[in-house]
Amino acid sequence: MTATAFQNAVARLIVDEPFRRRVRAEGETALPGRALTAAEHRRLLAAAADPGMEITATLHRGFRLSKLLGRLPLTFELLDPAVSRRELDAFWAERPPKSFYYIEEAIAFSDYLARHAERLAIPYLAEVVAFERAGLELQRARPDGSPPPPQRVAFEHDPTPLIEAIATGRVPESLPRRPCELVGRRVGGDTEWTLTERPLPGA
Amino acid sequence: MRPTDPLDPATAPIPKLGVGLAYQPALRPFIEERRETFDYLEVVPDILWTDFGRGCEPRYRDDEEGQSFLERHAAGRPIVPHSIGLSIGTAHRFNRDHLGQMERWLERFPAPWASEHLAYNLAEHGADELQAGVTIPLPRDRATLDSLAPRIAEVRERLGVPFLLENNVYFFDYPDAEMDDAEFLDALSAETGCGLLLDLHNVHCNCVNRGVDGRRLLDALDLERVVEMHVAGGVEHQGFWLDAHCGPMPDEVWELLDHALPRCPNLGGVTFEMIGSWYEPMGAERLAGELAGMRELWHRHQPAPVGSWEAPAAAEPAAAPLRRAG
Numbered sequence: 001m002t003a004t005a006f007q008n009a010v011a012r013l014i015v016d017e018p019f020r021r022r023v024r025a026e027g028e029t030a031l032p033g034r035a036l037t038a039a040e041h042r043r044l045l046a047a048a049a050d051p052g053m054e055i056t057a058t059l060h061r062g063f064r065l066s067k068l069l070g071r072l073p074l075t076f077e078l079l080d081p082a083v084s085r086r087e088l089d090a091f092w093a094e095r096p097p098k099s100f101y102y103i104e105e106a107i108a109f110s111d112y113l114a115r116h117a118e119r120l121a122i123p124y125l126a127e128v129v130a131f132e133r134a135g136l137e138l139q140r141a142r143p144d145g146s147p148p149p150p151q152r153v154a155f156e157h158d159p160t161p162l163i164e165a166i167a168t169g170r171v172p173e174s175l176p177r178r179p180c181e182l183v184g185r186r187v188g189g190d191t192e193w194t195l196t197e198r199p200l201p202g203a
Numbered sequence: 204m205r206p207t208d209p210l211d212p213a214t215a216p217i218p219k220l221g222v223g224l225a226y227q228p229a230l231r232p233f234i235e236e237r238r239e240t241f242d243y244l245e246v247v248p249d250i251l252w253t254d255f256g257r258g259c260e261p262r263y264r265d266d267e268e269g270q271s272f273l274e275r276h277a278a279g280r281p282i283v284p285h286s287i288g289l290s291i292g293t294a295h296r297f298n299r300d301h302l303g304q305m306e307r308w309l310e311r312f313p314a315p316w317a318s319e320h321l322a323y324n325l326a327e328h329g330a331d332e333l334q335a336g337v338t339i340p341l342p343r344d345r346a347t348l349d350s351l352a353p354r355i356a357e358v359r360e361r362l363g364v365p366f367l368l369e370n371n372v373y374f375f376d377y378p379d380a381e382m383d384d385a386e387f388l389d390a391l392s393a394e395t396g397c398g399l400l401l402d403l404h405n406v407h408c409n410c411v412n413r414g415v416d417g418r419r420l421l422d423a424l425d426l427e428r429v430v431e432m433h434v435a436g437g438v439e440h441q442g443f444w445l446d447a448h449c450g451p452m453p454d455e456v457w458e459l460l461d462h463a464l465p466r467c468p469n470l471g472g473v474t475f476e477m478i479g480s481w482y483e484p485m486g487a488e489r490l491a492g493e494l495a496g497m498r499e500l501w502h503r504h505q506p507a508p509v510g511s512w513e514a515p516a517a518a519e520p521a522a523a524p525l526r527r528a529g
Contacts, residue, residue, distance in 0.1 A: 007326050043377040047376075052412060097335065098256070141264045
């Protein structure tokens with residue numbers, strides 16, 4: 001069992017920054033004592049102090065971030081780097097990396113941002129997150145091979161100029177309200193979107 | 204049961220495939236339009252299926268569109284699998300589900316050999332598991348060899364083709380190593396019967412970052428065990444040289460390739476690896492140029508002609524490990 005405890009601790013040094021800092025600061029007392037041999041303790045303390053551990057952690061984080069950036073490009077355009085870092089730290093603290101298949105993590109991060117959209121108070125964030133999440137849902141493989149159900153996304157602003165602007169790195173300062181709904185469907189290997197107007201309240 | 208030696212002269216030789224390209228979806232236009240530039244494709248099969256995780260039934264679903272593309276556009280060239288999901292060094296369990304999926308892959312895409320990484324990426328995390336997303340180095344000691352040996356034997360038996368492990372890149376190391384890199388790789392291959400996938404860019408990274416002497420490592424290593432090589436480009440970041448697979452090879456990797464090629468009698472192929480997002484900045488001509496340079500070196504140093512490879516007929520035994528050259 002000591003090999004398992006040793007490997008778990010090395011992996012945690014890579015993915016868990018607070019643990020890494022604690023081991024560096026507190027030494028052996030931060031490690032799971034009884035499960036490790038003295039030699040494994042020495043190896044872990046040396047690995048934690050090795051500058052290469054920090055670059056390994058950076059590679060882990062960069063790999064994980066690149067997978068989210070690739071799946072949620074519009075969402076990340078709306079988050080400035082400091083906000084991205086803060087929210088990813090909070091999200092990752094409650095969700096260790098589980099799989100090489102990051103579509104699930106991207107959907108989970110979408111859900112996290114949707115839950116915190118009010119606190120973040122970033123214009124258009126809720127609509128854009130919902131739109132990209134729907135697109136991921138349409139791409140997600142299903143164990144039974146069934147086609148994904150249509151995805152409905154409610155917009156308060158015209159999605160066409162909104163998405164076009166964000167995709168080119170611009171966030172519109174203002175857009176007229178245009179309540180509508182986009183419905184996405186998987187057709188062949190592509191996603192097709194249909195726009196339906198929703199009447200303005202009181203209209 | 205002790206596995207048979209893959210260099211047993213009674214068994215079939217490794218085919219000389221030549222120069223290979225590692226498949227990435229972004230490389231599809233190149234694969235379609237410039238297929239004369241490579242002799243085989245290497246593919247990380249994990250990117251052409253979805254793994255729903257432990258306990259899911261079915262656990263895996265194939266990417267039919269992606270796999271069909273490979274079948275159409277490999278145009279008869281071998282497709283060599285280089286998996287990432289086995290995590291053969293993981294201590295707490297052996298990922299037999301992944302091995303079963305690899306067996307299924309080889310039924311559809313028969314290959315002259317299969318490979319994995321000499322590392323681990325799966326670890327326990329509380330009651331769950333975590334996937335580190337990087338290849339974590341294993342201690343170079345007897346305990347590691349003893350834990351790997353029965354797993355390698357099982358992989359070889361179930362896959363029925365020569366099985367290679369790739370030397371790892373490591374940015375940190377563990378003190379009190381019982382062996383250096385060459386001693387560890389030699390012992391691993393000799394004792395377990397696996398072949399070696401010698402990643403020369405990983406060697407270069409370890410030279411820059413850990414002070415490994417690449418030429419000395421190659422000279423110390425039993426190069427008869429090397430069946431495939433990897434080459435790639437990298438990038439400097441915060442004082443480290445990263446295995447970023449980001450474009451053309453640095454001169455040092457060309458030099459290692461030039462040194463190693465004539466010394467590997469059982470070599471089947473040299474594969475160029477590149478992350479797909481680097482294809483556009485690198486461009487088709489530059490990529491074709493790298494492959495042409497590799498081919499020139501191959502022909503200079505590997506006297507046996509590049510030959511075609513055909514999958515064994517289904518009724519024949521599939522095991523086809525290496526034959527000792529000379």
